Amino acid sequence: MAIYHFSVKTVARSAGRSATAAIAYRAGEKIYCEREGREHDYSRKTGVEYKEIYLPEDAPKHLKNREKLWNEVEQRETRKNSTVAREFEIAFPRELNQEQRLAMLEELCASIVDRHQVAVDACIHAPHTGSGSDERNYHAHILMSTRKLTPEGFTDKTRELDQKHSGEIEHWREHFADICNMHLDMAGYTARVDHRSYKDQENGLEATLHEGPKVTELRRKGIETEISRSNDEIKQRNQAQLQYGKNMDLLIAENEIKLSTLKTEQQIQIKNSAKTPPIDEKALFEEKQRETLGKVL
DSSP states (O other), X not given: OOOOEEEEEEEEGGGTOOHHHHHHHHHTOEEEETTTTEEEEOTTOOOEEEEEEEOOTTOOGGGGSHHHHHHHHHHHOOSTTOEEEEEEEEEOOTXXXXXXXXXXXXXXXXHHHHHHOOOEEEEEEOOOOTTOOOSXXXXXXXXXXXXXXXXXXXXXXXXXXXXXXXXXXXXXXXXXXXXXXXXXXXXXXXXXXXXSOHHHHTSSOOOOXXXXXXXXXXXXXXXXXXXXXXHHHHHHHHHHHHHHHHHHHHHHHHHHHHHHHHHHHHHHHHHHHHHSOOOOHHHHHHHHHHHHHHHHO
């Protein structure tokens, strides 16, 4: 079963956050924030596999510069509690390679820009492992402006993404699942993802608890927390449920093969019986009578 993850977050000043700091960390760069008057330096960060800025057609060219882009985003917001950016965090199916991950990211980001006319800055991160990177748990942070970007600069807020019940978030969850499944199919894999919750899928699996940055950092250091322990237990139960499902699938497949074989044998028997000449019942009766008379005489 291929993994699926798609979460939505916001970068809000009310939480003490800034778009410049957020993108500096995700891109692994040094970004100076003009509003704060300080530098966010994450240039020593490792594991950034790929990063790219996606803008609407006819957007100001200078905004392809990461530092200029996010400083303009910050300058456009004047309230002290403004939401300055949104973020989609996605995970790539572990079955896919780097080239396929890039193709998926390009398709998703181009769709976001086309639908909402916002600026998008996407970064693919390699998994955090003790022995180095591997093909598992690659993920991407897709940071986007909260305002539409036109040739004149940033304008109206994209309110449709603020509303939980607008259907927009569900649209993107489903769209990304479709992208995953298309690339899995193109790569020759039968595994598929499902954007619906485990509850809606009715598959017997449990959702894990949100760990957050603090719990995640402690986990990386080998320190357990109540949340991380609970998640590990949930993952074990889910794995057992998945194995049970696989065993049931194998049993069903075996029964289908047996049924197919039985049907084939029956068809052969019917075909062979049709080739046998019809029995002359009168001649058979007379033959039996002659045999009986012969025994008597």
